[in-house]
Structures are given as C-alpha cells and as structure tokens.
Amino acid sequence: MDRLKAGLDNKKNLRVSEIHRPSAFEGALWAVLGIKDAHTVFHSPSGCYINQHQNALMNDLFEMYTSNLSYADILHGAGESLEKTVRKLIAKKSPAIFIVTSPTVEITKDDVEGVVDRLNYEKCVVIRPPVGGTVHQGKEEGFLSLIPLMDEKAEKKGKSVNIIGPTYSVFNWKADLEELRRMLLSIGITVNTVISADSTTQQIISAPAAMLNICIYPFDCGVAFAQKMQ
Amino acid sequence: MPLKSYEHCCSTMQAMASLGKIEGVVPILYAPQPCIYEIQIGTMCCRPSRLLTMGTLLEQGEIIFGGEENLKRQIVNVYHAYHPKVIVVLNTCVPQLIGEDIKGVTADLKDELKGCKVTYCNTGFKHSVGMATGNDLCWSSIVDTMEPQQKVDGSIGLIGRSGTDAGAFSSITTFLREAGMPFFTFPASHIDEMEKITRAHFLYPIHVVPYLTSEKIKNKSGALVNYSEIPAGVEGTTRFLRSIADKTGSQKLHDAVDRKEKKISPQWSDLKALFSKKPLRILHSGGPASEFSMGKIMAELGAEVFLVPTMKNPFANRERALLESRYHVNFIDEDFDTLGDLIDAYHPDAVFTEFQGLIEVIPQFKPAFINMMYLAEYGYDFALDFARNFHEAMGIPVYRNWEKLIRKYKGDPYG
Known part of the structure; x- marks a missing residue:
C-alpha cells in the first residue's frame, strides 16, 4: 500500500508508452x-x-x-x-x-x-x-x-542455396531478396527455396535439394531451423 | 460460420481508438503482448499523435496466478504520470477468460486516486458484432463515471457511434442551432463536454450502435431515449430532424428543414435520375454498422442493396425494419464462407467491405469501397457529395483497361 501511495514502483517500471514490439x-x-x-x-x-x-x-x-x-x-x-x-x-x-x-x-x-x-x-x-x-x-x-x-530424399541440385529468413511483414524483404538472387546468379548460384516469403508448398517440400542454407538474419531467426535441416 | 471475419477491427481496438480521442481520458489495455502490439499498430491510423498505448503486458506467470496487482500498479503509475480525469481499463479476451477481478481492482482504487475515476469495460469475445459493440461498451463505461447535471428544458442530446462522430454532429446541429434549440453531443472531444449529455431533455441516437450507452444515459439522467432513424441520406436526415421537431413542437426546426430541402431538391432529383439510368446492385459487408447508413444512402439512390448486418440490438432491429419496408433492402442472415461466395450469389456491381475482403473482390474486377473511408456519413451534404462522386469513385474505366491488358498478355482475366 505504501508503494502504491508513493506512486511509482521502482521494481516494475512504468510499462506504458509505445509498446511496438510484435510477439x-x-x-x-x-x-x-x-x-x-x-x-x-x-x-x-x-x-x-x-x-x-x-x-x-x-x-x-x-x-x-x-x-x-x-x-x-x-x-x-x-x-x-x-x-x-x-x-x-x-x-x-x-x-x-x-x-x-x-x-x-x-x-x-x-x-x-x-x-x-x-x-x-x-x-x-x-x-x-x-x-x-x-x-x-x-x-x-x-x-x-x-x-x-520436406522431402529428405530430394535430389540435390548443384550450385543451389536456400535463403532463410525473409518473411512477410519484414521491411523491404522483396527488394533485398531480388538483390540477393541477382548477386548469387552472377556467381552461378540459383536460389532453390526461400524460407518463407512468397514461396510455394512444393518449394518447401523440395528445400532439402539445396546444397547450402543461408541465414540472412542469423541474429534474429533461422539458425535453429538450418541446424535441424542439416 | 465464415472462414474469415470482415469487420475492420476487434472490439478492443475500436474501444481504444474511441477513448483515445477524448481529452481527459486514458485507456489502459489489460492484455498480453500480441493484443497490445496489434491494437497499437491498428489505432495508429486513426488516433491523435499524442495517444499513448498504455498496456499491462500480461505475462505467462500473471496469466496463471493473476495479474491484478500489476494492473493496480500500472493504474496508479498512469494516474501520477498523466493525471487523467478518467482511466478506463479495457479488459480483453485473455483476462476475461481467466476471470480477472477488474471490478475489484477498480473498487480498491476508488479512494486512492483523487480527482480521477477508474472504470472498465469487457471488450473481449464480441464476435460477430465486435467493432460496433466495442464502441457501445466503451461509451457505456464513460457514462458510468458521470454525475447527472441539471437538465436544460427542451434540449436535445445527440448520441453518436464512434470517436469520429465527435466531429460529425454539425450536419445535424446546424439545424438545431438555426432553430434556437439547445443541444449536447456525445461523444465530444473532452470528457467535461461529454458529461453534459446528462443535461439533455430528449436523447436522440444517430446510429444503431449506442444502444447500451443510451440506456445508461437514460438511467443516469432520466431523459427519454427516442430512436428515430439514422440521419443518413436526404430522406433519412429529413425524417430524423422532423421527428425532433415533432417531439419538441419546434416549428422553427421544421422551417429550417423545409428551406434546406427546397435548396437541395433539384440536385438530389438529378442525382437520383442519374442512378436510375443504370440501377446498381450493391453488397455491404463488414462494419462498423456503416452498412446500415451507407446501405440506406445507396438504397435511396435506387440501388438494389444486399447487406450483411454487423450490429444486433433494438436500434438495429428498428432500422432494419425501416430499410426493408421503405427501400426493400435485402438483409443476408444466412451463413457464408467468404465474401467471394456472396459475390457469386448476388452479383453486385460494387462491394463495400474491409481490407481482408478487398483481396477477394479486386481479382473479380469489381469496385470495392473500404467501409472505414465512409464515416461521419450523416446529413444532406454527405449524401449529395457521395452521390455526385460515386460513379467516378467506382473507377470502372480503370478496371476495364486492366481487364483488357490481362486478356492481351495473359489470357482469360478470370481464369
């Protein structure tokens, strides 16, 4: 009651203002x-x-x-x-x-x-x-x-990668992905599957066909998934 | 049971957006993180920049053991930080589900917070009339905090739907002012102004939404509630104003309406004639109960209207009876899966819907109107302006051109 009367709780700070974190x-x-x-x-x-x-x-x-x-x-x-x-x-x-x-x-x-x-x-x-x-x-x-x-037995496609990370509602995902595709293609690498923005079910099924998984936001998400795929 | 829901937002978001527009009121969201995030993002489109999204961020432990103590702390913190006159706790689905004692929390704090009243409303689980109900509930909670004031004889109290209505009453109050009639409006931009509704002698809701609110004001102030009809369209506005004039015996109000009707009648007749050249079929789906008002305007213009109602209360029942008898509006009560199914069944020329409906309508090359863009839809001038611009707003040439391009480069545009 004393803490209430004091008006401010030091242990749990005022949890107000803009709380703009998605869950x-x-x-x-x-x-x-x-x-x-x-x-x-x-x-x-x-x-x-x-x-x-x-x-x-x-x-x-x-x-x-x-x-x-x-x-x-x-x-x-x-x-x-x-x-x-x-x-x-x-x-x-x-x-x-x-x-x-x-x-x-x-x-x-x-x-x-x-x-x-x-x-x-x-x-x-x-x-x-x-x-x-x-x-x-x-x-x-x-x-x-x-x-x-996913089809674990999918036949490997040479010089192909999966890109893990871009999802809907990620800022600029489409443009970033197109740029990545372009850069990879310029060194002879094709993108097998994108996990997951604008992918299809069949692409998800054939994701194991890629030679390599690339996590483009490794500090956010995707690493655990890539490790499990491996 | 539909596979989607075509309302604009949930009841809590609507309550938040409405309360957030009122000076002196701070709404607090009692909800878990996803609700608070979504409601904050959602209300960013329609709230003053200074509105803070207050939340209690219910965590897993609090869900199991109860979060009342944390809620109490947050209410006190808000009080000391912002000194509002009213704090409204929006009790959402999760705390409602676990049976949080919000009433107890607000009662405990009753004597703690000098000059501030704490109230709450249960906004969770309001499917399938969520958005409009959120409005009615949040206004009711505000009425709970009011003290009745001295009545003003012969005065009119107008009760609106959403926070937007606070700025929309002028299409009606202009006539009351011209007739020298005192009036009060609810909602208003400041809590002190809102409280003046208890001075009104006669209460006139201007939409189907505020049924509970009207009843509470009636119980608080003893004023009579007179639901006439929604003052939308020319005929609707006239009948609404004349019902006030008849009730109060105001010949001046009748005269003011006569003058306006005489002025706009030629334009309105021309517009109706234009619409009658090619009668339209219009489908209204999704709230916030604007299907009643916009459907009314379209029907008065001669369109064949199909309408999925998103409000159910005695006001809505009366408005429905009126729309059916006067304009032969078709109400769709049967279950459906998606808006696409309704389009296939009724073949409308245009659809009023929300964004989650838009993605079904556009591929069919049908003009779609977003309900939320057509608020404050009261009075003569809105009806005239809407009718004048409707055909251009449909954008038919754009759809036809797009169809041609797809046919040229891809094939069947509907394939």
Whole structure:
C-alpha cells in the first residue's frame, strides 16, 4: 500500500508508452503466410484474426482464415470450430494447411493436434507460438514446423542455396531478396527455396535439394531451423 | 460460420481508438503482448499523435496466478504520470477468460486516486458484432463515471457511434442551432463536454450502435431515449430532424428543414435520375454498422442493396425494419464462407467491405469501397457529395483497361 501511495514502483517500471514490439504470434503467422498456395488458419477469436490480417495486409497481399472462436468455444473446447474450418479448407484442395494458435487457445491448451489427427489430412501443420515469446521465436517455430513437410530424399541440385529468413511483414524483404538472387546468379548460384516469403508448398517440400542454407538474419531467426535441416 | 471475419477491427481496438480521442481520458489495455502490439499498430491510423498505448503486458506467470496487482500498479503509475480525469481499463479476451477481478481492482482504487475515476469495460469475445459493440461498451463505461447535471428544458442530446462522430454532429446541429434549440453531443472531444449529455431533455441516437450507452444515459439522467432513424441520406436526415421537431413542437426546426430541402431538391432529383439510368446492385459487408447508413444512402439512390448486418440490438432491429419496408433492402442472415461466395450469389456491381475482403473482390474486377473511408456519413451534404462522386469513385474505366491488358498478355482475366 505504501508503494502504491508513493506512486511509482521502482521494481516494475512504468510499462506504458509505445509498446511496438510484435510477439511470437505475429512471427509465426508472418512465417507461414508467405507460403502463397497454402492456407493459414489463425485458431482464434475473430478479433485477433481481424487485427492480425488487417495489419499485415498493410505490407503484403495474402489470404488468411480463422476459426472465429466465441467465448463458449473457448470454454467448452474449440475443437469443433477448428474442425469445421479445416474441413472447408480441405474441400478447397489446399496443398498445405497451417494452423497457428492464438493466446486464448494457448491458455486453454486446446487439443489442436488431436483435431488434426482426426482429420487425417497429410499436410496439416500446427504451430503453437509461446506466450510471451518474441517475434523471432515465433518465426523460428514457424520455420521449424515446415521440416516435416520436406522431402529428405530430394535430389540435390548443384550450385543451389536456400535463403532463410525473409518473411512477410519484414521491411523491404522483396527488394533485398531480388538483390540477393541477382548477386548469387552472377556467381552461378540459383536460389532453390526461400524460407518463407512468397514461396510455394512444393518449394518447401523440395528445400532439402539445396546444397547450402543461408541465414540472412542469423541474429534474429533461422539458425535453429538450418541446424535441424542439416 | 465464415472462414474469415470482415469487420475492420476487434472490439478492443475500436474501444481504444474511441477513448483515445477524448481529452481527459486514458485507456489502459489489460492484455498480453500480441493484443497490445496489434491494437497499437491498428489505432495508429486513426488516433491523435499524442495517444499513448498504455498496456499491462500480461505475462505467462500473471496469466496463471493473476495479474491484478500489476494492473493496480500500472493504474496508479498512469494516474501520477498523466493525471487523467478518467482511466478506463479495457479488459480483453485473455483476462476475461481467466476471470480477472477488474471490478475489484477498480473498487480498491476508488479512494486512492483523487480527482480521477477508474472504470472498465469487457471488450473481449464480441464476435460477430465486435467493432460496433466495442464502441457501445466503451461509451457505456464513460457514462458510468458521470454525475447527472441539471437538465436544460427542451434540449436535445445527440448520441453518436464512434470517436469520429465527435466531429460529425454539425450536419445535424446546424439545424438545431438555426432553430434556437439547445443541444449536447456525445461523444465530444473532452470528457467535461461529454458529461453534459446528462443535461439533455430528449436523447436522440444517430446510429444503431449506442444502444447500451443510451440506456445508461437514460438511467443516469432520466431523459427519454427516442430512436428515430439514422440521419443518413436526404430522406433519412429529413425524417430524423422532423421527428425532433415533432417531439419538441419546434416549428422553427421544421422551417429550417423545409428551406434546406427546397435548396437541395433539384440536385438530389438529378442525382437520383442519374442512378436510375443504370440501377446498381450493391453488397455491404463488414462494419462498423456503416452498412446500415451507407446501405440506406445507396438504397435511396435506387440501388438494389444486399447487406450483411454487423450490429444486433433494438436500434438495429428498428432500422432494419425501416430499410426493408421503405427501400426493400435485402438483409443476408444466412451463413457464408467468404465474401467471394456472396459475390457469386448476388452479383453486385460494387462491394463495400474491409481490407481482408478487398483481396477477394479486386481479382473479380469489381469496385470495392473500404467501409472505414465512409464515416461521419450523416446529413444532406454527405449524401449529395457521395452521390455526385460515386460513379467516378467506382473507377470502372480503370478496371476495364486492366481487364483488357490481362486478356492481351495473359489470357482469360478470370481464369
């Protein structure tokens, strides 16, 4: 009470002002939304979905879906809503479906994997970003979720590399990527797969065909993914 | 159940944006990091530069053990740093889910913060009427902090929808002023101005959104709530103003409306004739309940209107009945997966939607209007200006040219 009356808490500083850091949930979404032909579902109430989709649309154009969870869904189990949503996407013949959980689903620890198992759809991936995680942790989770899709036995393509790191909502990713492609091509190197901005499901599947993985933002994300791929 | 949601933002973001426009009010987001980040980024488009995004950054430990103590600390910190008159805690999905005792926190602080009132609103889980509900809830929470004031006889209280409406009342108040009628508006740019709504004798909501707000003001002040209709379009504005004139017995207000109608009638008739040459089919999808008002204007211009309602309350029910009977507006209540499905079903000539709908509409070479660009849609002048510029805004020649280019270089543009 004395501390309250003093008005300022020295231990926990005033956590106000502009808090403009994206979280692991943004990171995971941005990581998989770049896979153009796949479908991404944000397993969330509609508000979370709207905010994520609208804000990211300011940077890149893409499609994204949601399970539109209500309060009742969260309390009684969100599996049914998720199943309905994913079945509709399966009917659209998605080459891959990514399910990214939201904070409310992470709190209730909904059995999302159980729903996916029940649906028995081969290329359906669940990503559970850590609550309180950074955007880079989210991206890493997103990248790591792609590994089960990959064809380990893909025939190696000589003088080819994967570029790991560019995702949607990264500043200037398109221009940077084009410049990297140009520079690599000038020394006879082709880009096999970009993880993950503007890639396709087939490119993700054939990512192991590259001779080398290049992490272009190694201090942010991608190294753990590259090591696992290796 | 749709595969997407076509509202502009969540209820909390709308509450944040609305409250953030009011001097003397500081909203605090009680939410985890992703919500705070998204809401800050989202509200950057529509808030004063001085608005700070206050948040409590709920962490994992607090989610498990409760974050009330941290919230209390942050409220006190905000009070000492900024001395607001009102602090509103926006209780979002996560703290609502874990059952945080926000009411207890605000009650505990009641006597601690001199000259400042602390209130809250539960803005989480408001699908499928999220954005508009966020408005209604945040205004209701402000009303909770008000003290009733001495009534002004015969005065009119106009109750708006969003913070934007604080600057949009002039299309109505001009006539009240001309008729010498005292009025008060809610929302307003300062909390002290907002509190004056309790002086109003008659309350007139100008949109379907503020139902709870109107009820709370009524309970606080004893004023009568008269929902007439949304004063959008020429006919809607006239009927709204005349309903006030009839209620108050103001012949001056009737005369003011007569003068305006006489002045604009030739232009409006010409515009309606222009629209009737090639009647349009218009689809409205996504809030913030502007489908009611913009749909009304389009319908008055003779368009065949299809509308997905994003507000459900007694005001919306009344407006809906009016739109159906007067203009034969078609309300879409059945479930659908995507906006694309509605376009395939109803074949509109243009679509009012949000950005997440835009990416479905544009590939079909249909003009798309973003709902958020058409706010403050009240009064005669908005209707005239909108109608005058609508066909040009559709940009049909641009779409036709683009279609030709694609056909020339790629093939079937719809393939």
